[in-house]
Amino acid sequence: MTPRNLVLFDIDATLLDTQDAGVVAYEMAGVKVFGVAFSFTNVPLHGRLDSENYADAVRRHGLGVDHAEHVEAFQAAYATSLEKVAEDRGGFKACRGIVPLLEVLMERGEIQIGLLTGNWEHTGRFKIRAAGLDDSIFQCNAFADHGQHRDDLVPVARDRFESMHGTPPARVIVIGDTPRDVQCARAGHAESVAVATGVFDTDALRETGADVVVEDLSPTDSLLQFLSR
Numbered sequence: 001m002t003p004r005n006l007v008l009f010d011i012d013a014t015l016l017d018t019q020d021a022g023v024v025a026y027e028m029a030g031v032k033v034f035g036v037a038f039s040f041t042n043v044p045l046h047g048r049l050d051s052e053n054y055a056d057a058v059r060r061h062g063l064g065v066d067h068a069e070h071v072e073a074f075q076a077a078y079a080t081s082l083e084k085v086a087e088d089r090g091g092f093k094a095c096r097g098i099v100p101l102l103e104v105l106m107e108r109g110e111i112q113i114g115l116l117t118g119n120w121e122h123t124g125r126f127k128i129r130a131a132g133l134d135d136s137i138f139q140c141n142a143f144a145d146h147g148q149h150r151d152d153l154v155p156v157a158r159d160r161f162e163s164m165h166g167t168p169p170a171r172v173i174v175i176g177d178t179p180r181d182v183q184c185a186r187a188g189h190a191e192s193v194a195v196a197t198g199v200f201d202t203d204a205l206r207e208t209g210a211d212v213v214v215e216d217l218s219p220t221d222s223l224l225q226f227l228s229r
């Protein structure tokens with residue numbers, strides 16, 4: 001059965017809660033590669049790409065180097081640091097409602113699921129596994145590696161769907177916890193589900209004009225109804 005709709009999940013504060021492990025790992029990786037603990041105090045990270053955060057940190061700390069030249073070393077150090085933080089904390093936690101929702105979506109042939117995330121692919125997949133989830137069920141993905149800005153990512157996932165199935169999806173729905181998730185859905189002519197499991201509450205998320213706003217992803221039946229329409 002060819003799936004009809006493409007449902008794209010954000011990772012941080014949508015699928016799982018790392019309790020800012022990413023920020024801690026950024027600090028550690030900054031020390032390792034540049035000798036400076038990257039700080040993100042008062043920097044609005046939510047919904048940005050890893051590549052944007054990294055380039056911004058190099059600039060803000062006045063390192064006077066070309067960030068592109070060091071990106072691979074930084075990614076490697078970040079991956080090692082993130083693994084260490086995850087290990088120290090006994091893994092990350094899946095957000096409320098995620099496990100049952102993914103289970104029912106996997107049973108439904110008419111929905112293809114994927115990731116649309118600001119994470120680099122390698123570390124994004126690691127976070128998912130560290131939360132006890134199976135990253136291999138997401139097969140139609142767009143990571144930070146695939147664009148300059150979050151708004152570039154819906155078309156990437158839509159193209160993947162089309163190459164996999166020979167036809168574009170009837171609907172694309174982005175599920176995320178920040179105004180940037182809703183914005184990238186709009187930029188990519190997709191629909192959006194905004195979920196208040198991150199720092200934005202339902203009032204703030206309603207202001208974004210998201211198609212659906214929920215406290216968390218535990219209302220499996222009503223979400224399924226919307227996603228499989």
Ligand SMILES: [Mg+2]
Pocket residue numbers: 010011012013014047176177178198
């Ligand atoms: Mg998020």
